[in-house]
Amino acid sequence: MSDKPRTAGRVLLLGGGNMGGAMARGWAEQGSAGAIHVVDPQPGEALRASIEAGRLTHSTAVPDERFDVVVLAVKPQTMATALPPVRAAVGPQTIVISVAAGTTTKTIADHLGDGVAIVRAMPNTPALIGRGITGCFAGENVSQQVRDLAESLLSACGPVVWVAKEADIDVVTAVSGSGPAYVFLLAETLAAAGEAAGLTPELAMTLARHTVAGAGELMVRSEDAPAVLRRNVTSPNGTTQAALDVLMGEGGLAPLMRRAVEAAKRRAAELSEG
Template structure:
């Protein structure tokens, strides 16, 4: 972990699966355990390795002021949880929120005008393979931005968007995206079983195919379209399948509609 983070006190509000995964990533990256305070009424199993490493667990915010506060509670309880943070906030405290659908304005309505980063990680962060999109408001300094980037990239790469509304599109693509991939693996396994494979074998083949193809995309650096062409022989079996998937109304248009629906719902949640 970069030296600029070491003098600060990081307070994590919410020790569920995602919060615990992020905290574990910070410690693995070199954050001193004594600098991390986790505020959660109940310390679940996911949080145990973090606490065993030396992080401080509190049931409610308290103690010295925090330099960075990460909001990792569920959106529906965020409003009730925010006021208790006021005694541990400084004017310069950086707030990082991963609460889905909660705007920066809604946070400032409770805590006042502050440097805030709104972020959307995804569930592969639980195994250190996530990706996060983030937006920083105008009060976030270059130093605070670097701090946010270090914390958010501890469980996988992160990308900045230029406007807060971009987080809704990030939510639709990568935030919800793992579910699309899981559905594809599920459907591929079911299709394999209908083609004559034993269901458990079809599922193993689908799982490893999806995981391996994803890893190949990351490691090769080639565009997905080129990787698709690399594995497609003219008039071969893959081409026969792609003729179905790439037909009018096929996978591309279907995913476009799915992402648009998810983005519209994210925008609706952000307005509420």
């Protein structure tokens, strides 16, 4: 294979739900892919608009033709039935990118062929607004050229990071893949606490939403570590310190989060084992 950078060319997107739709919108906006064909009996609302406008093509079954890139964006539970028809779309130079949790490169290769270049990726739901982050693992047939192309495509939804071991994708899933749900729960519980302390439900939720969103944006924009930002907000013997004494005490947030991430990692591994 030459060292000349590859372009995405024709892309087959198997699965047009939220994540598939987010990726397709990002590619279209950035011009990082060529023609995009979506296979899904019921594509999501955002993709339906693009299909109706003629920006994407669509079918309910995999076409009997080859594509440059195949993106697997179906639910892990459906992969066993979704993969066999995809083999007709995979040629010697096709790149396969899977965003299905718990589906290993071996499982994909068993269906599509041992020589296929496979990248496992774990994006998260902020990809819907271009603010996601994606953790990736490159299979044994993935060259630097293929890796660069996969990163170019996936970065349409936010930053891309790579792990050296496939098992680490389970940890990525537990931290960032499932992580938005943890943050949403934080906002829920913060609002509920505000309501319990006397605020109206609407005001408590507004304060919680904007506090979580603003703090997250500050973390992204700041060069300081979260621990430094936390200390900057915390006056000695002040109100924040009183709250942190509870959250950082024995049995507080840190050990609870470790147990939560471990549970998610364990479940991801179970899915990988079938």
